[in-house]
Amino acid sequence: MQVNLETLEGLERKLSILVPMALVDTEVQSRLQRLSRTVKMPGFRPGKVPFKVVAQQHGPQVRQEVLGDTLQKSFSEAVAEKNLRVAGYPQFDAAMPAESGVDFEFSAVFEVYPEVLVGDLTQSSIKRVHLDVEESEVDKTLDLMRKQRVSFHAASRPAENGDRVTMDYRGTIDGVEFPGGVAQGQSVVLGDGRFLPDFEKQLPGMIADEIKSFELNFPDDYAGKEVAGKTAVFEVTVKEVAAPQLPEIDSAFAKELGIEDGDLEKMRAEVRGNLEREVRARLKSKVKEQVMEALLVAAPITVPKALIEMEVSRLQDMARQDMAARGMPVSADMPIPADLFEPQAERRVKLGLILSSIVTAQNLQAKSEQVRAAVDEQAQTYDRPEDVVKWYYQSPDRLREIESMVLEENVVQWVLTTAKVEDQAISFDELMGATK
Numbered sequence: 001m002q003v004n005l006e007t008l009e010g011l012e013r014k015l016s017i018l019v020p021m022a023l024v025d026t027e028v029q030s031r032l033q034r035l036s037r038t039v040k041m042p043g044f045r046p047g048k049v050p051f052k053v054v055a056q057q058h059g060p061q062v063r064q065e066v067l068g069d070t071l072q073k074s075f076s077e078a079v080a081e082k083n084l085r086v087a088g089y090p091q092f093d094a095a096m097p098a099e100s101g102v103d104f105e106f107s108a109v110f111e112v113y114p115e116v117l118v119g120d121l122t123q124s125s126i127k128r129v130h131l132d133v134e135e136s137e138v139d140k141t142l143d144l145m146r147k148q149r150v151s152f153h154a155a156s157r158p159a160e161n162g163d164r165v166t167m168d169y170r171g172t173i174d175g176v177e178f179p180g181g182v183a184q185g186q187s188v189v190l191g192d193g194r195f196l197p198d199f200e201k202q203l204p205g206m207i208a209d210e211i212k213s214f215e216l217n218f219p220d221d222y223a224g225k226e227v228a229g230k231t232a233v234f235e236v237t238v239k240e241v242a243a244p245q246l247p248e249i250d251s252a253f254a255k256e257l258g259i260e261d262g263d264l265e266k267m268r269a270e271v272r273g274n275l276e277r278e279v280r281a282r283l284k285s286k287v288k289e290q291v292m293e294a295l296l297v298a299a300p301i302t303v304p305k306a307l308i309e310m311e312v313s314r315l316q317d318m319a320r321q322d323m324a325a326r327g328m329p330v331s332a333d334m335p336i337p338a339d340l341f342e343p344q345a346e347r348r349v350k351l352g353l354i355l356s357s358i359v360t361a362q363n364l365q366a367k368s369e370q371v372r373a374a375v376d377e378q379a380q381t382y383d384r385p386e387d388v389v390k391w392y393y394q395s396p397d398r399l400r401e402i403e404s405m406v407l408e409e410n411v412v413q414w415v416l417t418t419a420k421v422e423d424q425a426i427s428f429d430e431l432m433g434a435t436k
Helices: 022-038 053-082 135-148 251-255 263-296 306-324 340-362 367-380 384-394 396-416 429-435
Strands: 001-005 012-019 085-093 104-112 125-130 151-154 164-173 176-189 211-217 231-245 420-425
Touching: 012 022, 012 053, 022 053, 022 211, 053 085, 053 104, 085 306, 104 306, 125 396, 135 263, 135 429, 176 231, 251 263, 263 340, 263 396, 263 429, 306 340, 340 396, 367 384, 367 396, 384 396
Parallel strands: 125 420
Antiparallel strands: 001 012, 012 104, 085 104, 151 231, 164 176, 164 231, 211 231
16 A cells, blocks of 8 residues: 655645555455355245356445545554544545556545644733622622512502503504504513613603503614604603512522521521532633633644534534523524634634643643542532432433543643632622623
């Protein structure tokens, strides 16, 4: 077998391979011999069909099969001989010889994985934020949970901020109703910002059964293009003003949060535990994001187009699944523009290659005890943690997701031992307002 390797543009390589036809002919003869022992043909007993007849009948098909297998085998051997790491799928170009005596020659064009060289990380600056959960944060969280369970009761007074106003309204432009401009029994909590500010500001001070008319100028950039920039006249009839009532933090409230005996101290401990897990996750996320950016700067690489295309396809599938989960009409072949995902896909592929290189070079593989600790951490957010642990260990795919998280954390910790790290306090509100 003769092999010639060419370097094309970027990460593209071309292998030209020539296989002596004698090897192909030998394999064709061998397969026909084995076939002749079992083949059945009219007029002959099984295994008694003359070899010449078998070759005439099955020779062309067997030859094509051997050529295909030879192509795959020769390519794999050539890749190993040249110590190449193929990324994606190669494009083969082969002239299938129709007769003996002509050597089998083909080529394969493909991309290879880039060499990853991580530069000097000692100049990278990482802000490692920290936060201790205080009792005041537990109080804030309980207050938020109370607001999430607010109930409303009819009030005979004028509407004020925080009240729920139920109303009918009718909007017209030049005396004509427009789509979305008419509703009955529409409820809005004043201050939630669900309605345009110029609409909502008309409601405070109104009482049940009051009717009010006013003009409203729709913004030029309003989502409803048919009314954007236009002036509408609205007539609003308030049907009910309801005042909010927050639940008391008592035994009944604790039971509603899952504390069976209604113990308030247990409830606070549960809330604190959940808060601490959430804080740890967000603190890690903020540091991890900085580490990933530092790695992208320290290890600039060109990535194979094939890997980006594969990641784009995966992200498109995830988008379709998300749309389906939201009840949106979607099909498996629904087209989603690839360019929406290409920047994200390229970044993910780059980081994947960089992380993999560091894990191997620094021996940062996930240990079984690290994986178990990460599984336990995930399980603590559920009512029956032991069942969640079993669920993870029943699926290699689910465990691999946890292992990937552990690998990333190992790399983050390794970078933090090398980079310039500045410890910095962060407020609870700032952290919880940040995007994970």
